[in-house]
Amino acid sequence: MSTLEIKTPAVLIENLDKYLDGKQVLFGINLSIGTGSVFGFLGPNGAGKTTTMKAILGLILPDAGTVSILGDSTLSNETKEKIGFMPENTYLYKYLTGREFLRFNGKFFQISDIDLEAKIEEILHKVGLDTVGDKLLGKYSKGMLQRIGLGQAIINNPSVVFLDEPMSGLDPIGRKMVKDLILELKKNGTTVFFNTHILSDVESICDSFAIIHQGHLVANDLVKNLDKPLEEYFIEKIHENTEGNLEVR
Numbered sequence: 001m002s003t004l005e006i007k008t009p010a011v012l013i014e015n016l017d018k019y020l021d022g023k024q025v026l027f028g029i030n031l032s033i034g035t036g037s038v039f040g041f042l043g044p045n046g047a048g049k050t051t052t053m054k055a056i057l058g059l060i061l062p063d064a065g066t067v068s069i070l071g072d073s074t075l076s077n078e079t080k081e082k083i084g085f086m087p088e089n090t091y092l093y094k095y096l097t098g099r100e101f102l103r104f105n106g107k108f109f110q111i112s113d114i115d116l117e118a119k120i121e122e123i124l125h126k127v128g129l130d131t132v133g134d135k136l137l138g139k140y141s142k143g144m145l146q147r148i149g150l151g152q153a154i155i156n157n158p159s160v161v162f163l164d165e166p167m168s169g170l171d172p173i174g175r176k177m178v179k180d181l182i183l184e185l186k187k188n189g190t191t192v193f194f195n196t197h198i199l200s201d202v203e204s205i206c207d208s209f210a211i212i213h214q215g216h217l218v219a220n221d222l223v224k225n226l227d228k229p230l231e232e233y234f235i236e237k238i239h240e241n242t243e244g245n246l247e248v249r
C-alpha cells in the first residue's frame with residue numbers, strides 16, 4: 001500500500017478499536033481523509049463500515065484510539081454545526097412530510113426561517129422530490145426515503161458530510177443524482193466520506209478509498225493509484241486477507 005500524504009485531514013482516525021456485545025468489531029483502524037476530497041469506504045456486509053462511521057460521529061464511543069473531525073477530537077457544537085450525516089436508514093418520522101422533515105432537521109442549525117425555507121425548496125429540487133414535498137414519509141418509497149435522507153444531510157451546508165450507502169435502493173437516475181450531488185459538494189470544498197458497495201461509483205467519483213474486512217483495514221489508497229479495475233483489486237484484497245494474516249499492508 002502506498003502512503004497517503006494528506007496535509008490537513010478533515011477526518012483523522014488513529015488506532016480505533018471497538019467492541020460490540022463483547023466481540024471486537026474494529027481493530028486498530030487508521031484513516032486520514034483530506035479536506036475537500038471524496039472518500040469511499042468499502043467492505044463486505046458486516047465488515048465494520050457503519051460502526052466506524054458511528055464512532056467518528058461520536059454516536060458510539062471508541063474503546064481505544066482517537067477520532068477527530070476538522071481537527072477537533074472533542075466534537076464541539078461548533079464542529080457539529082459543520083457536519084452532515086445520512087444514516088443507513090432514514091425511516092424515522094413517518095408522520096412528517098418531506099418538507100416538514102427537512103424543516104425539523106434544519107431547525108437544529110443556526111439558520112434564519114427565511115433562509116431555511118429557501119434551502120428546503122433548493123434541496124427538494126436537488127434530490128428530485130419537488131413534487132412530493134408534502135407527502136408523508138410513511139408513504140415514500142425506499143428510494144424516496146434515501147433521497148430525503150440525503151437532503152437532510154446537507155441542509156446545514158456542511159463542511160464534512162458522512163453518507164452511509166447513499167446510492168443503495170436508488171434507480172439509475174437517483175444514483176446519477178447522488179453522484180452529481182457529491183461532485184457538486186466537492187466542488188464547493190465539502191469533504192465527503194461515504195460507505196458503499198458500488199465499486200464503479202468509487203472509481204468514478206472518489207479521490208481515495210479504503211477497504212475494511214472483518215474489522216481490519218486491508219487497503220487504503222488513492223483511486224488514481226489503482227492499476228487494475230477496483231472489482232479485481234477488491235476481490236484480491238478480501239481473498240488475501242480472509243485466512244491468515246489480517247494486518248494492514
Ligand SMILES: Nc1ncnc2c1ncn2[C@@H]1O[C@H](COP(=O)(O)OP(=O)(O)OP(=O)(O)O)[C@@H](O)[C@H]1O
Binds near residue numbers: 043047050052
Ligand atoms: N448494535 C450492535 N450490536 C452488536 N453487534 C453489532 C451491532 N451493530 C453491528 N454489530 C456487528 O458489528 C460488525 C460490523 O457491523 P457494521 O454494521 O459496522 O457493518 P457494515 O460494514 O456497515 O455492513 P453493511 O455493509 O451490511 O452495512 C458486524 O459483525 C455486526 O454484526
Ligand SMILES: [Mg+2]
Binds near residue numbers: 164195
Ligand atoms: Mg453498514
